[in-house]
Amino acid sequence: KVELATRSGNTATPDASWSAWTKGVAAEGATVTSPPARYLQYRVTIEPGASAEVTWIEAMVRVENRAPRIDGVWLEEPGVTLAPKADAPPSYTLPPENKPTPVRKELPQKRGYQRGWRAARWTSSDPDGDDLVFDVFVRGAGESVWRPLAKGQPEQYTTWDASSLPDGRYELKVVASDMPVNGAGSGLSGERVSMPFDGDNTPPKVDDAGARREGAALRVSFTATDAVGVAAGHVSIDGGDWIPLVADDGLADSPRERFSALLPDPGPGEHGVVLRATDRAGNPGSGKAVVR
16 A cells, blocks of 8 residues: 655745644555645655565646736827837838837837837846736826736837827826736736826917017017926027027926027028927927017
């Protein structure tokens, strides 16, 4: 007669934390009844005088699945788009609606630019080394419902058209799942929410656009307002290059900024002056003045 008993624990060397030995049962086809744990020890007892020997022992083990993690989520600057570098020709710029079909997440990304679009990337890990797929959601500040942006993709980045979103604050949520490897009912997931970011599709408003001669110089001035924030001011004379301006308070970082500057006089006659403000999302707004 051959009997099998087992015990289990979570330390490499058995100690007091291990379970007690189970009652001996017939060895062949025995079911392990010890509690689930990292380590399993077995004991075979052969009845004295029995004509038996143990030539091999095999235990079937099912490793308990562990949940994946999203380690970090980062939003790209407004207008930046991401696409697989391997599928992008040297001069590749989106439109992102023609983004190549999903590829392995290991491929590096190539950046493009498309006004009104946004992109995010993230890193993930899985303690079991499982391949993961990702769902991406967005919601506005004060909202409780997450709206889907991408479902079941293998890439660790996404690009989407944000021009349809009303101006305001938003959050992005990325969910990692190992379900394709472990099967329905056994798959686990992990998620992370990004830092809040601004959605801004409305250009700044330019008011009080003015240009006048002051001695041998030309003074230009205007006020720019934007719900999210004014980022820069420029001026162009007679269709020439854009000349950057410094905000009157020294830094363009507020929803309302005043710009004024003395420039070289362009000469006698009539001249067209275009004054432009740009917000943090890259949206431009402009005003016009004429100097004679």
